Amino acid sequence: MNNPTVKLVQVTDCHLQNDPSQLYRNQDVESQLDQLLAHLKSTLPEETLLLLTGDIVHHGGPDAYRRLTAKLASLPFDTAWIPGNHDDADLMQACGERLNRKVIQVRGWCLILLDSTSEPDGRGSGALGQAELAFLTQALDQNSDRYCLIVLHHNPVSVESGWQDPIMLADADQFWRVLEPYSQVQGIICGHVHQEWRWQYKGVDVMSCPASSVQFKKRCDEMTLEDVPALQAPAYRLLELSECGEINSQVKRFNLAEDQNISSV
Numbered sequence: 572m573n574n575p576t577v578k579l580v581q582v583t584d585c586h587l588q589n590d591p592s593q594l595y596r597n598q599d600v601e602s603q604l605d606q607l608l609a610h611l612k613s614t615l616p617e618e619t620l621l622l623l624t625g626d627i628v629h630h631g632g633p634d635a636y637r638r639l640t641a642k643l644a645s646l647p648f649d650t651a652w653i654p655g656n657h658d659d660a661d662l663m664q665a666c667g668e669r670l671n672r673k674v675i676q677v678r679g680w681c682l683i684l685l686d687s688t689s690e691p692d693g694r695g696s697g698a699l700g701q702a703e704l705a706f707l708t709q710a711l712d713q714n715s716d717r718y719c720l721i722v723l724h725h726n727p728v729s730v731e732s733g734w735q736d737p738i739m740l741a742d743a744d745q746f747w748r749v750l751e752p753y754s755q756v757q758g759i760i761c762g763h764v765h766q767e768w769r770w771q772y773k774g775v776d777v778m779s780c781p782a783s784s785v786q787f788k789k790r791c792d793e794m795t796l797e798d799v800p801a802l803q804a805p806a807y808r809l810l811e812l813s814e815c816g817e818i819n820s821q822v823k824r825f826n827l828a829e830d831q832n833i834s835s836v
C-alpha cells in the first residue's frame with residue numbers, strides 16, 4: 572500500500588571510540604548503539620529513513636566509521652548522516668555518496684542536511700559558515716514546492732545552559748535570517764545537546780534528540796551528566812511527516828536491560 576507519510580528515525584551523538592572496548596564517560600557506547608540499532612531493525616518498517624545527526628564518533632579515526640558503516644549495511648533502512656564537532660568530515664565523505672547526501676526529496680518533502688562544523692572554537696561550538704548558508708538558500712529556492720525539514724548537528728536555539736549555550740550554533744542569527752522568507756520550512760532537527768527539547772521558534776517546529784550514548788542534565792552551568800534514571804537511557808527520535816506538512820514526533824528511551832522502550836515523551 573502506498574503510504575503518503577514519510578517515516579524517519581533520528582539517532583545522534585553515538586560518540587563511538589576508535590577502539591570499541593574503550594568507554595565514553597564510563598559507558599559502553601558501542602554496545603549501546605548495537606542494541607539500539609537491533610531494536611530499530613526489529614520494530615520499525617523498512618521504509619524508515621535513518622538520520623545520524625553528528626558526533627557519530629568521539630575523536631575517533633577510520634576504524635570507528637568502518638565499523639559503523641558495516642553495521643548500517645546490515646540494516647534495511649536507507650541512511651544519511653551529518654558530522655558533529657567530534658567527527659572527521661573527510662573520513663565521513665570517504666564512506667560514500669549515499670550516506671553523505673545533502674538533499675533528500677521524498678514524497679512531498681525535502682530534507683536538507685547541513686554541516687555545522689565550520690569555525691570550531693575547540694570547545695564544541697560550530698557554525699554553518701557562508702558557503703553552507705548559501706547552499707541552504709539554494710536548496711530552499713529549488714524546493715519551494717515541497718515542505719522542508721532541516722537537519723543539523725548544533726542547536727540553533729538556546730537551551731538555557733551556562734555551558735551549552737556558548738557552544739550552540741555560532742551563526743544561529745544568520746541561519747534564522749536565511750530561513751525568514753521560506754514559509755515551507757516546517758521543522759528543524761538537531762543533536763549536540765544530549766537532551767530532549769521541542770520549541771515553536773519563529774513559526775518552526777525545532778526539536779533536539781537525546782543521545783544514543785550518555786545524556787546531559789538540562790539547564791546546568793557546567794557539564795553535568797543526567798542523574799534522573801528515566802532520562803539516562805539511550806534514546807532516539809521518531810518522526811512522521813504528513814502529506815499536509817504536519818510533523819508528528821516523539822522521543823523514545825531504550826531500556827538496555829529489557830530491550831524495550833521505557834518511556835516516550
Ligand SMILES: [Fe+2]
Pocket residue numbers: 584586625626655763764765
Ligand atoms: Fe555529542
